[in-house]
Amino acid sequence: MSLPAYLSAGVDPLPLFVYVLSLAVFAQGTSEFMLAGLVPGIARDLSVSVGAAASLTSAYAVGMIAGAPVMAAVSARWPRRRALAGFLAAFVVVHVIGAVTASFPVLFGTRIVAAIVNAGFLAVAMSVATALTPPAKHARATATLLAGVTLSCVAGVPAGAALGDWSGWRSAFWAVAVLCLPALALVFRSAPAAAARHHDVSIRQEAGELRSGPVRLALTLAALVNGATFATFAYLAVIATDVTQLPGGAIPGLLAAFGVGAFIGVTTAGRIGDGRLGRGLVITLCVLPAGWAVLAATSTHPVPLFIVTVIQGGLSFGIGSMLVHRVMFVASRAPSLSGSFATVALNAGAFLGPLLAGIATETTHDYRHAAWVSAALAATAAVVLVASRTRAAHAESNTG
Structure with a gap:
């Protein structure tokens, strides 16, 4: 449904600027994930090994992990317009540099800088989106931002791969830079000008929120769930070709199927999430590892692979979105850093999951074990959550 149709349907909308932010997140998500389809071209053009070209993905993940808390702290007192526009403009510049460079070290450096900004x-x-909306809409605002990431899986990543195949990997970098420009113009025009953080709350006090038990639990769960998600997502293409024996042309469709499920999951989470670890989230999280196990067991057959991929995309991103909102909810006394806490957790999982899947598949030479790694990580998250709720219920009964 288009935004005008959505507004005219009588649904209480979010502020329009939240959708502007989602557009920018879509462009950035495309940049993060599109490398999976560009590695061979980069390796040939810059005369490096495929492994070296693939390391650009790890560089991006490390940059995201290191950059989130540092950049959030540095920009805490900046006017929101300056922070958003500055980060987005820098993102455009490094993609232009990446598109024209003939040096692999320079390209590697641009990926780290792009990830940091x-x-x-x-x-x-994240902090602006929640600041612009009442508490009852915080989950929807968070989900709308993350929908930009899921849409990049549905449309941006397959399009980037097709563009790279048609006119070279550099054209994909140019496309991301151009895609950011409308969002950058709208940020200059519509972003809040004031700083969001109250000056009586120090960055040190906000960072202290990491010692809170509920915050640590939410971050742990987010990292485990996202690790499970990307352990399999990173190997989905090779599972399709080497295990399911699908032709290479089916890979964009499979990735898009995962993205469609993810978009549905994020959208649903935005409607029902309330920032609490309710029974519905517990049940869904307990179902998640079973879904990854089913994918591993049935991945030799094309139809089950596509069906389970859609379901797992929806469950994974839906749960992930609710956990991000949970981080923002329990770290409400850290308005500047709570979004960075969530970003670090998600990207730590996105880095660790494929790493563990790589170790498993290199050892067994069976790409289905990537899905078994996902099942193990998701099961660990479920056990952690159930154990936490059991301890809390036991403590409450003792005090009662």
Whole structure:
């Protein structure tokens, strides 16, 4: 449904600027994930090994992990417009540099810088989105931002891969830079000008929120769930070709199927999430590892692979979105850094999951074990959550 149709349907809308932020997140998500389809071209053009070209993905993840808290802290007192516009403009510049360079070390450096400013933008965008909406809409605002990431899986990543195949990997970098320009113009025009953080709350006090038990639990769960998600997502293409024996042309469709499920999951989470670890979230999280196990067991057959991929995309991103909102909810006394906390957790999982899946598949030479790694990580998250709720219920009964 288009935004005008959505507004005319009588549904209480979010502020329009939240959708502007989601557009920028879509462009940045496309940049983060599109490398999976560009690695061979980069390796040939810059005369490096495929492994070296693939390391650009790890560089981006590390930049996101390191950049989120640092950039959120540095920009805490900046006017929101300056922070958002500055991060987004830098993102455009490094993609232009990446598109024209003939040096692999320079390209590697641009990926790290792009990740750092992406992390800074996302952390500020989360705080701005929640600041612009009443508490009852915080989950929807968070989900709308994350929908930009899921849409990049549905449309941006397959399009980037097709563009790279048609006219070279550099054209994909140019496309991301151009895609950011409308969002950048709208940020200059519509972003809040004032700083969002109250000056009586120090960054040190906000960082102290990491010692809170509920915050640590939410971050742990977010990292485990996202680790499970990307352990399989990173190997989904090779599972399709080497295990399911699908032709290479089916890979964009499979990735898009995962993205469609993810979009549905994020949208649903935005409607029902309330920032609490309710029974519905517990049940869904307990179902998640079973879904990854089913994918591993049935991945030799094309139809089950596509069906389970859609379901797992929806469950994974839906749960992930609710956990991000949970981080923002329990770290409400850290308005500047709570978004960076969530960003670090998600990207730590996105880094660790494929790493563990790589170790498993290299050892067994069976790509289905990537899905078993996902099942193990998701099961660990479920056990952690159930144990936490059991301890809380036991403590409450003793005090009662």
